[in-house]
Amino acid sequence: MVVPHHGTGARLARHRLADELADLVPPPLLADLVAVLAELVGNAVRHADPLPGGVVRVAWRLRPGPTGPAVQLRVTDGGSGAGPRMRTASPDAIDGRGLHIVSGLASRWGVDRDGLGQSVWAEFDPTGTARPDLVAAG
Numbered sequence: 001m002v003v004p005h006h007g008t009g010a011r012l013a014r015h016r017l018a019d020e021l022a023d024l025v026p027p028p029l030l031a032d033l034v035a036v037l038a039e040l041v042g043n044a045v046r047h048a049d050p051l052p053g054g055v056v057r058v059a060w061r062l063r064p065g066p067t068g069p070a071v072q073l074r075v076t077d078g079g080s081g082a083g084p085r086m087r088t089a090s091p092d093a094i095d096g097r098g099l100h101i102v103s104g105l106a107s108r109w110g111v112d113r114d115g116l117g118q119s120v121w122a123e124f125d126p127t128g129t130a131r132p133d134l135v136a137a138g
Contacts, residue, residue: 001058003041005050005077010041013058017073024062025069029124032105033060033071036122039102040075043120049078051117068126079117 001016003009014034021030037058044056051057057076062069102109106122113119 002051002053002055003058005045005054005056007042007045009045009056009058010038013041013075014038017058017060021060021062021071025071029069029071029126033073033124036102036105036124037073037075039099040073040120040122043099044075044077048080048118051076051078065126070126071124072121073124074119074121076119077117079113 001013003012014037017037018030018034021033025033037060041056041058057074059074059076061072061074063071099109102122105124107125109120109122111118111120
């Protein structure tokens, strides 16, 4: 799906993800997916350029498994001069914790770059380990 490169983009993406996966993943996993997607779209809006048309592309992939579903989220934007990086936030800071949240909730996350921009992805594996078949080639 595409969402506007605007603050409303994260809300639209969260609602669509929650609607589509509500009956497919356990509620605790869905809560983590919604939180991470909000962070990734929010970061794309705050820190990166939009894709052509002033949008951000959002995608997810669900793979059933014997111990539960594995999910990959992917947010693609027009990129920025400096790629995503974890920052150290002071206790009084109002931002700077987003990728720490992503790292804490996802099994693994990373960044792929191509001619259009960059995609930040996060994987959720029911065993807590990364699934190579969910990782897109960079």
